Amino acid sequence: MISRRDFLQASMAASAIVGASGFGNWSRLAAQQALSQDQLLEFDTFGNVTLMHLTDIHAQLVPIYFREPSVNFGVGPNRGEVPHLTGAEFRRFYGIEDGSPSHYALTSGDFTALARAYGRMGGLDRIATVVNAIRADRPDALLLDGGDTWHGSYTCYHTAGQDMVNAMNGLRPDAMTFHWEFTLGQERVREIVEGLPFAALGQNIFDATWDEPAEHFKPYQFFERGGTKIAVIGQAFPYMPIANPGWMFPDYSFGIRDENMQAMVDEVRAQGAELVVCLSHNGFDVDKKMAGIVTGIDVILSGHTHDALPEPVLVGDTIIVASGSNGKFVSRVDLDVSDGRMMGFRHKLIPIFSDVIAPDPEMTALVQAQRAPFEAELKEVIGQTDTLLYRRGNFNGSWDDLICEALLSERDAEIALSPGVRWGPSLIPGQDITREDIWNVTELTYPEAYRTEMTGEYLKVVLEDVADNIFNPDPYYQQGGDMVRTGGLGYRIDISKPQGERISDMTLLKTGERIDPARAYVVTGWASVNEGTEGPPIWDVVESHIRKQGTVTVPDNTSVEVADR
């Protein structure tokens, strides 16, 4: 029987590209049940160009737990395809042994026990050690940041992203693209970008008035590395003004703009680019579709959907690399570029096990300097948890269940809505819940916990609208989040149906009654994209609720029924 790995290599040989991933090596580590920094960094330097990819850190400067999803459906052409495999299915697909470090880092099962065994992941000082080691191998390696960097923590909020800018500058990236950064507001983004010592890229960042490329963001940047002319083209998150409050950055328009992407690829090739890299915040399925439409991209470094894949996915002659989130991973991609084209690659998804990789002292000091002014607030213990608190999953996560519970009780409402974002680290049972932990899962610049009335009919429109953003079979119509989380409201969803027909059996859980389309319900939620939303910040709501509980216990959520497809 042909193994998954043989198959990958066979298909690459067919397209005249020779490739190898660090996956085989990972497998051996897993078998040994032992890890060392040398093993994690072990890499047989290859070719003449090295790329390092880091994405979706969400301002997590210090090591965290982060449970990967157990529910992540693919639709249309991506049904059952990577990255829509989870848990044991994912492990079987990549030959990962149960209970191994790879199991812990990449999948969801037995998370609490494995988290206790293998410890936290990430930390910018550990990442610095990895980056420095790769630079020792290949001094001119490119470090590319896929964005969602200046968002997601207490310190990031209180410094308007400056903590992340300062810390990342210590890593010396070569280029970056964007998403949540824009929720700092366009003036602040421009202010930071003007001072960045590296390229701020986005071929799809346009001036909203004139519909032409925006002044502060270049579409691409050339680099001369390893005797090779490399073009890095940026691709920001396409649906920012829809998924996030557009009024915070009214001067900008985005979109996928794949025809402009093709024009940029052609332009850089005409200027002699031998290697074309797309630094993307499209999300994985969108990148996959784009790779099949735009010709001439060698490597897509994919961010936004937080997928971590131990091997690149090949579409035509393009390899797509997905590097996870929250600082859990750094991807290293070595490339052989000769005769003006990519001849082969070697890849490794390096897991940042914080107890295995030694922190880089300089970066530790830099991170500490960002956190020191806020240390007392960050460390204040608000309560404890008896339950594993995590967020990832298409329909619910225990963190969001807790947030919905807090909203319902603190805002005295019948139904709570919590956005289906994919950021926010996990806490394991027995852990203290600190203020920092609460902010890590709630921080954004439009935190008002509103209280309003919505009719049953409108609630259905909301659920249908969000469901189509995730389950539209055409990836270009997907925005890359998860389903809006509901508290006090149960429903049934058939993801294979078209918009307007997916949601049924909406039930008010308090009474067990069906939702009446004509009745008005008291609804609370947070992260509204509407300007002028009023209410206390969500982190205050959650903190107050947890204080009253002391120790929180979150029961299993059975309120969403996913139809058997």
Place this chain on the structure above:
Amino acid sequence: MQFTRRETLALGAGAALVTVLPFRANAAIEDHVAEFTGGAEVAEGGVTLTAPEIAENGNTVPIEVAAEGASAIMVLAAGNPTPPVATFNFGPMAGAHRASTRIRLAGTQDIIAIAKLADGSFARASQEVKVTIGG
């Protein structure tokens, strides 16, 4: 919170969508097409329609149409109360056969472009533009 008037309007518009969404080409649209083409056959391709997959703001959606050597390009918004958006006519001296504008869309629907090409034949392109509650 109190919803502002604008948001209330937005909510109302969203609620209206549920019954009629998405708008597709129908008989009325085909009548407009037949009127433009005089009933001639319309081939797929040969005209380029550029529009966002998801509108950032349904009230002002940038679109562009182009067809090499076309003498006219008609644009229809299949789901608008008044589907004909514009017909761009290009004279013999036209340097480019391309036009861009911004259009208002009542909801998620197909945008259709029909071009009359130099040889008198007709070409068609269409794309779904999604208008979300937020957008």
